[in-house]
Amino acid sequence: MKFVYDFSEGNKDLKDLLGGKGANLAEMTNLGLPVPPGFTITTEACQRFLRQGTHADGLTAEIDEHLAALESAMGRELGDPADPLLVSVRSGAKFSMPGMMETVLNVGLNDASVDGLSRQAGGNDRFAWDSYRRLIQMFGKTVCEVPGHEFEDALHEAKTAKGVTDDVDLDAGDLRALVTAYKKVFVKHTGHDFPQDPREQLDQAVEAVFRSWNADRAILYRRQERIPADLGTAVNVVAMVFGNLGADSGTGVAFTRDPATGEQGVYGDYLSNAQGEDVVAGIRNTLSLADLERLDKRSYDELMQIMATLEGHYRDLCDIEFTIERGKLWMLQTRVGKRTAAAAFTIAAQLVDEGVIDLDEALTRVTGGQLAQLMFPRFDLSGDPESLTRGIGASPGAAFGEVVFTSRRAVEVAAEGRPVILVRRETNPDDLPGMIAANGILTSRGGKTSHAAVVARGMGKTCVCGADRMEVSAASFAIGSHIVREGDTISVDGTTGRVYLGEVPVRPSEVVQYFEGDLDPARANDPLVAAVHRILTHADATRRLRVRTNADTGADAARARRFGAQGIGLCRTEHMFLGDRRELVERLILARSDAERAEALSALQPLQRADFLEIFREMNGLPVTVRLIDPPLHEFLPSLEELAVKVAVQQEHGEPDEKDEQLLAAVRRMHEQNPMLGLRGVRLGLVIPGLFAMQVRAIAEAAVALAAEGGNPRPEIMVPLVGAVQELETVRAEAERIIAEVVGSANVRILIGTMIEVPRAALTAGQIAEAAEFFSFGTNDLTQMGWGFSRDDVEGAFFWRYLELGIFGISPFESIDADGVGRLVRIATDEGRAARPDLKLGVCGEHGGDPDSVHFFHRVGLDYVSCSPFRVPIARLEAGRAAVTAEGSDHR
Ligand code: PEP
Ligand code: MG
Numbered sequence: 001m002k003f004v005y006d007f008s009e010g011n012k013d014l015k016d017l018l019g020g021k022g023a024n025l026a027e028m029t030n031l032g033l034p035v036p037p038g039f040t041i042t043t044e045a046c047q048r049f050l051r052q053g054t055h056a057d058g059l060t061a062e063i064d065e066h067l068a069a070l071e072s073a074m075g076r077e078l079g080d081p082a083d084p085l086l087v088s089v090r091s092g093a094k095f096s097m098p099g100m101m102e103t104v105l106n107v108g109l110n111d112a113s114v115d116g117l118s119r120q121a122g123g124n125d126r127f128a129w130d131s132y133r134r135l136i137q138m139f140g141k142t143v144c145e146v147p148g149h150e151f152e153d154a155l156h157e158a159k160t161a162k163g164v165t166d167d168v169d170l171d172a173g174d175l176r177a178l179v180t181a182y183k184k185v186f187v188k189h190t191g192h193d194f195p196q197d198p199r200e201q202l203d204q205a206v207e208a209v210f211r212s213w214n215a216d217r218a219i220l221y222r223r224q225e226r227i228p229a230d231l232g233t234a235v236n237v238v239a240m241v242f243g244n245l246g247a248d249s250g251t252g253v254a255f256t257r258d259p260a261t262g263e264q265g266v267y268g269d270y271l272s273n274a275q276g277e278d279v280v281a282g283i284r285n286t287l288s289l290a291d292l293e294r295l296d297k298r299s300y301d302e303l304m305q306i307m308a309t310l311e312g313h314y315r316d317l318c319d320i321e322f323t324i325e326r327g328k329l330w331m332l333q334t335r336v337g338k339r340t341a342a343a344a345f346t347i348a349a350q351l352v353d354e355g356v357i358d359l360d361e362a363l364t365r366v367t368g369g370q371l372a373q374l375m376f377p378r379f380d381l382s383g384d385p386e387s388l389t390r391g392i393g394a395s396p397g398a399a400f401g402e403v404v405f406t407s408r409r410a411v412e413v414a415a416e417g418r419p420v421i422l423v424r425r426e427t428n429p430d431d432l433p434g435m436i437a438a439n440g441i442l443t444s445r446g447g448k449t450s451h452a453a454v455v456a457r458g459m460g461k462t463c464v465c466g467a468d469r470m471e472v473s474a475a476s477f478a479i480g481s482h483i484v485r486e487g488d489t490i491s492v493d494g495t496t497g498r499v500y501l502g503e504v505p506v507r508p509s510e511v512v513q514y515f516e517g518d519l520d521p522a523r524a525n526d527p528l529v530a531a532v533h534r535i536l537t538h539a540d541a542t543r544r545l546r547v548r549t550n551a552d553t554g555a556d557a558a559r560a561r562r563f564g565a566q567g568i569g570l571c572r573t574e575h576m577f578l579g580d581r582r583e584l585v586e587r588l589i590l591a592r593s594d595a596e597r598a599e600a601l602s603a604l605q606p607l608q609r610a611d612f613l614e615i616f617r618e619m620n621g622l623p624v625t626v627r628l629i630d631p632p633l634h635e636f637l638p639s640l641e642e643l644a645v646k647v648a649v650q651q652e653h654g655e656p657d658e659k660d661e662q663l664l665a666a667v668r669r670m671h672e673q674n675p676m677l678g679l680r681g682v683r684l685g686l687v688i689p690g691l692f693a694m695q696v697r698a699i700a701e702a703a704v705a706l707a708a709e710g711g712n713p714r715p716e717i718m719v720p721l722v723g724a725v726q727e728l729e730t731v732r733a734e735a736e737r738i739i740a741e742v743v744g745s746a747n748v749r750i751l752i753g754t755m756i757e758v759p760r761a762a763l764t765a766g767q768i769a770e771a772a773e774f775f776s777f778g779t780n781d782l783t784q785m786g787w788g789f790s791r792d793d794v795e796g797a798f799f800w801r802y803l804e805l806g807i808f809g810i811s812p813f814e815s816i817d818a819d820g821v822g823r824l825v826r827i828a829t830d831e832g833r834a835a836r837p838d839l840k841l842g843v844c845g846e847h848g849g850d851p852d853s854v855h856f857f858h859r860v861g862l863d864y865v866s867c868s869p870f871r872v873p874i875a876r877l878e879a880g881r882a883a884v885t886a887e888g889s890d891h892r
Contacts, residue, residue: 001044001056001058002042002062003041003042003044003045003056003058003059003062004039004040004041004042004045004059004062004063004065004066005017005018005022005026005039005040005042006038006039006066006069007022007025007026007029007035007037007038007039007040008026008029008030009026010022010023010025010026010027010040011023011026011027011030012024012026012027012314014026015094016043016094016231017042017043017044017234018040018042018043018092018234019040019043019091019092019093019094019233019234019236020092020093020094020095020096020335021090021091021092021234021236021333021335022040022092022234022236024333024334024335025038025040025236025238025333026040027313027334028310028331028334031309031313033306033309033310033331034328034329034330034331035330035331035332036238036239036240036241036330036332037070037073037074037238037239038070038087038236038237038238038239039066039069039070039236039237040092040234040235040236040237041059041063041206041234041235041236041237042234043093043094043231043232043233043234044056044232045059045210045235046209046210046213046232046233046234046235047230047231047232049207049210050210050211050213050214050232055207060203063202063203063206063237066237067202067237070085070087070237070239071085073239074239078108078198078199078202079108079110079112079113079197079198079199080113080116081112081113081115081116082116082119083116083119083120084108084109084113084116084117084120084198085108085239086106086107086108086109086117086131086239086240087107087108087202087237087238087239087240088103088104088105088106088107088236088237088238088240089103089104089105089107089202089205089206089209089235089236089237090103090209090235090236090238091103091209091212091213091233091234091235091236092233092234092235092236093213093227093231093232093233093234094231095225095227095231096335096338097218097221097222097225097227098338100212100215100217100218100221101209101212101213101215101218101233102142102208102209102212102215103138103142103209104135104138104139104142104143104205104208104209105134105135105138105240105275106131106132106134106135106138106240107135107139107198107201107202107205108198108201108202108240109128109131109132109135109198110196110197110198110201111196112196113198114128114129114131114132115128117131117132121242121245124245124246125172125176126170126171126172126175127242127244127245127246128172129172129175129176129178129179130167130170130175130244131242131244132175132179133175133178133179133182134275135201136151136179136182136183136186136194137151137182139194139201139204139205140182140185140186140189140190140194142205142208142209142212143204143205143207143208144186144189144190145189146185146186146189146190147189150185150188150189151182151185154178154181154182154185155167155178157181158170158174158177158178158181162174168273182194202237206235206237209233209235210232210233210235212233213232213233223803223809226809226810228809229806238332241323241325241328241330241332242275242323242325243271243272243273243274243275243323243324243325244273244274244275245273245325245326246273246326247272247273248296248324248326248327249272249273249323249324249325249326249327250270250271250272250273250274250292250295250323250324251270251271251274251275251321251322251323251324252268252269252270252271252286252289252292252321252322252323252324253268253269253319253320253321253322254266254267254268254269254289254303254307254319254320254322255267255268255317255318255319255320255337256307256308256310256311256317256318256319256320256337257317257343257347257350258343259317259319259337259338259339259340259343260339260340260342260343261340261342261343261346262317262339262340262342262343262344262345262346262347262350262527262528262531263346264350266289266304266307267289268288268289269286269287269288269289270286270287270288270289270291270292271286271287272287272295275323289303296324296327298327299324299327299328299329302329303322303329306320306329306331307320310334314334314336315351315356315357316336316337316347316351316365317336317337317339317343317347318334318335318336318337319334319335319337319338320332320333320334321333321334341369341370341371341373341374342374342528344365344366344367344370345366345370345371345374345528345531345532345535346527346528346531347365348362348365348366348531348535349362349527349530349531349534349535350531351365352534359534359535359538360538360542360884361884362535362538363535363538363539363542363877363880363881363884364881364884364885366535366877367851367877367878367881368851368854368874368875368877368878368881369851369874371511371532371873371874371877372396372871372874373396373495374509374511374528374532375509375511375512375515375870375873375874376396376397376398376462376494376495376509377397377398377399377506377507377508377509378398378506378507378509379398379491379493379500379504379505379506380504380505380506380507381504383504383505385491385500385501385502385504386500386501386502387498387499387500387501388479388482388484388490388499388500388501389467389469389470389479389498389499390467390496390497390498390499391442391443391444391464391465391466391467391468391470391497391499392447392453392464392465392466392467392497392795392796393464393493393494393495393496393497394447394450394452394453394456394457394463394464394465394466394494394497395441395453395456395457395460395461395462395463395494396462396494396495397440397460397461397462397463397493397494397495398462398491398492398493398494398495398504398506399419399421399439399440399461399462399491399492399494399506400419400421400439400440400489400490400491400492400500400502400503400504400506401413401418401419401420401421401438401439401440401489401490402418402419402420402421402486402487402488402489403421403423403477403484403485403486403487403488403489403490404420404421404422404423404434404438404486405422405423405424405472405474405475405476405477405486406434407422407430407431407432407433407434407435407437408433408434409434409486410422410433410434410435410437410438411433411434411437413437414437414438415437419439420437420438420439421438421439421440421441421442421490421491421492422434422435422437422438422440422441422442423441423442423443423472423477424441424442424443424444424452424472425443425444425445425472426443426444426445426446426450426451426452426792427441427443427450427451427452427455428451428635429451429574429575429578429631429635429636430578431452432455432575432578432579433579435452435455435456435459435461436459438461439461439462440461440462440463440464440492440494441456441461441462441463441464441492442463442464442465442467442470442490442492442499443463443464443465443466443467444466444467444468444470444471444472444477445465445466445468445796446465446466446792446793446795446796447465447466447791447792447793447794447795447796447799447811447813450465450466450791450792450795450796451792452465453465454780454846456494457846457868457870457871459556460559460868460869460870462492462493462494463492463494464492464493464494464497464498464499465796466795466796467497467499468796484501488501489501489502489503490502491503491504510523510526510528510529511528511529511532514529514532514533515562515563515564515873516559516562517562535877536564536873536876536877536880538880539876539877539879539880539881540564540876540880541880542880542883542884543858543876543879543880543882543883544858544879544883545854545857545858545862545863545864545865545875545879545882545883546566546567546863546864546865547564547565547566547864547865547866547867547872547875547876547879548565548566548567548568548569548570548623548625548842548844548864548865548866548867549563549565549567549568549569549866549867549868549869549872550568550569550570550571550572550844550848550866550867550868550869551565551568551571551615551868551869552571552572552573552575552576552615553575553614553615554614554615554617554618556869557615557618557619557624558618559869560869560872561618561619561622563869563870563872563873564872564873564876565622565869565872566622566864567619567622567623567624567625567714567864568615568619568622568623568624568625568626568866569625569776569842569843569844569848569864569865569866569867570625570627570718570776570844570866571615571624571625571626571627572627572630573608573611573626573627573628573629573630573695574629574630574631574635576607576608576611577604577629577636578636581604581607582636584600584603584604584607585600585604585633585636586636586637586663587599587600587603588600588601588604588633588688588691589633589634589636589637589666589670590662590663590666594689597688597689597690598690601690601691601693601694602694604694605694605697605698606698608694608695608698608699609698609701609702609705610702611698611702612626612698612699612702612703612715613702613705613706616702616703616706616711616713616715617706617711619714620706620711620712620713621711621712621714622714623714623715623716624713624714624715624716625715625716625717625718625753625774625776625842625844625866626695626699626715626716626717626718627718627719627720627755628682628685628692628695628696628717628718628719628720628731629684629685629691629692629695629720630680630681630684630720630721631680632670632672632675632678632679632680632684633670633679633684633688634666634667634670634671634672634675635675637663637666637667637670638663638667639667640664640667640668640671643660643663643664643667644664646660647660647661647664676781676784676790676791677785680720680721681719681720681721681722681755682719682720682721682722682727682728682731683721683727685719685731686727686730686731692719692731692734692735693734693735693738696717696734696735696738696739697738697742699715699717699750700715700738700739700742700743700748700750701742702715703715703743703748703750704742704743704746704748707746707747707748708746713748714749715748715750715751716750716751716752716753716773716774717735717750717751717752717753718753718754718755718774718776719731719732719752719753719754719755720754720755720757720778721755721757721758721778721781722754722755722756722758722761722768723758723760723761724760724761724764724768725764725767725768725770725771728754728768728771728772729771732752732771735752736752751773751774751840752772752773753772753773753774753775753776753840754768754771754772754774754775754776755775755776755777755778755781755844756768756775756776756777756778756782756824756825756828756832757777757778757779757780757781757782757785757845758781758782758785759782759785759786759824761828762782762824762825762827762828763824763827763828765827765828765829765831765832765835766831766832766834766835767835768832769831769832769833769835769836769839770835770836772832772836772839773836773839773840774839774840774841774842775828775829775832775839775840775841775842776841776842776843776844776866777825777828777841777842777843777844777845777862778844778845779816779821779825779843779845779846779847779848779853780813780845780846780847781845782821782824782825782845783812783813783816783817783821783845786817786820786821786824787812787817787820787821789812789813791813795811795813799811813846814846814847814850815847815850815852815853816847816850816852816853816856816857818856822856822860825843825857825860825862826860829841829860829861829862840863840864841861841862841863841864842862842863842864842865842866843857843862843864843865843866844866846867848865848866848867848871848875849865849867849868849871849872849874849875851874851878851881853865854875854878854879854882855878855881855882855885858879858882858883859882865879
């Protein structure tokens, strides 16, 4: 196996092997651009080193061979005291990980060759000693873990002693003295002298770059960016060119367009008489490219030409690093540049206008994640707010407000017109009014599929969950010794999970204003809004997957429609049993006879009918999947603990309350060890006579009412938690009878289908399809039951360890586990369709709005995904992207 490639041997498509930097240096070399000669040690060599702790067999010999070729190309030898070759040793992984790994410059310098370097530079002693001190500093820090501040302190001392503030004001003598000081720092920390053998320097630097793949910050960065842990980094060994040879030298970074806004026109920073790291480190104020034009017109013109060549070649925004050595321009790096979400959309649309790419390709240049970023209000962090803690960013956005600890208080404060952050250990359906009133929600327990997270996402409300360093009590929460009390102001960032003390200013999203139709007319021609519109329109024209929404109020349905939803894929009916209807639900649960139960149900039925009519109206002409009630009924009763205490106190005071006692008995009777696996979903419908019937009747009556108004209702009744066809058949038989009775001769058709969210249902989908006109995959429960992970507990409890061990790269509740849970989806899809070719298939779990999962559902061949209203545009975009990506559909 070959471990080392000369730049002339590679190309831009070899990123897996050569890393991004190496592949692009090779590409530029092949384009004839001025790249200093060099070679790349492959990621494969790094992987072997990290596995076995030593170099792969043959690597040393290959480096020798390529070094010799480099020496002959440059006409200089590494370590030659008279005329030394110096090299840089740079990391470069497949995916850019800026600043996460290591670089060592000026490798090859030692006590002897420093004079030779000075001669090479025309007797420039200052330059030679400056290069040497930089090598000791970088080598010390990177290879030998000498604390960086010790070098910085010594440099600072040298400047103070001389009474100057700028590095450039130190002369050769000062720098020579600094080298002596640096060597002392080096010996103090390593116990040995700075290595004088250039080849030893090179080997150690290469190893240090390999090792830096597993530095803590690199691991953290990879986890956050979902970069696989086993890729390893390549190492680029490049002949040094010098930007610190005097006023006619310098170094810079540049972009072919503005990476922040996407605005056309080159953009960059230049620093004269400096080496690469100085620009990024912000040691001195940089100059603009316009200044470079004044300083060195020839290099500037050449740079402009190269930038145009690169943009034309890569057909995208490129960023570059360059150095000018005594008026000669060298390209040190290029890549398709990182950019903000706004710039990604703007640039993609510009490139279409310029005829560089077509709209299909534009779809591949943006992501749903970027669109999501554009849809949330953002904090303006320029005031450097005090960070309090961090939890799981469960529902993106930025919100500030007064801290309150109860739903009731949230409603009160909001009614007084003040913004509120509802802080709870965890939320439950009772907190809904407070969650609606609050600007943001913060919990100390629960993960991304906890109640708080799911409900908040549904409402598009900012939510941070599982901030487990936070101790929540009745009227305050503590983080260590820091106490935050009711009425204090905090700010929560649902994207990053960060919580700040005080009010951080928030900027609204113009993209959402555009979807909502209330964009300030002055911004109507905003290039970003126009770009989003154009690219999404193309996604809609391209995608095969339809996009529905999860919505259970008329207001949510209306908003989702404005966001482009093509129906409702999941209308959860449980919230319709809360608030002032709670009393009716209690009556239903406590009923001692069929007659009492029937009475409670018939009181609920007109209320339900009104709920459904409102939603059907908003979705007139589009399908609305109404799910029959799913959670265990005891969720609608007070908590066992609270009620037990209340009753005990009443009894102690000799004032027993019969209703409370009955309630307590009911709560005890209904208490379950594993409520998620207990009396819920279809089981409830089979056990509580008349419950499902009431809902079915309300749905059918609402549909008939809308049809009578001249509307076009398209209801679909969905049965939750089915595991066996017999369950569905039983519910279906009763539902069909009621529908026939209510609909009569009206022009209303109501489909009946089921959730597929119990593994057994997926495995017996062929049977179940006999009784279902549609399947909707409930991937939340399917993941819960497929993995045996309690969906409300595990993310906060131990997923960090699973992520650390690489058991999965992302929570399976967030992105579909294609191999396991996804396999259940495939099996059910295949067997369901085999049994009933016109079976409609969709997904309504949280995964329906996750970009990677949308691609998976496209490949599996579902008909639609359904997600919360705010994710609808993201799913539209990702469904379009899925349709144009090479993998395409491997089904149908
Ligand atoms: C699911 O389980 O994926 C689902 C959509 O239902 P719920 O989240 O309401 O259990
Ligand atoms: Mg479910």
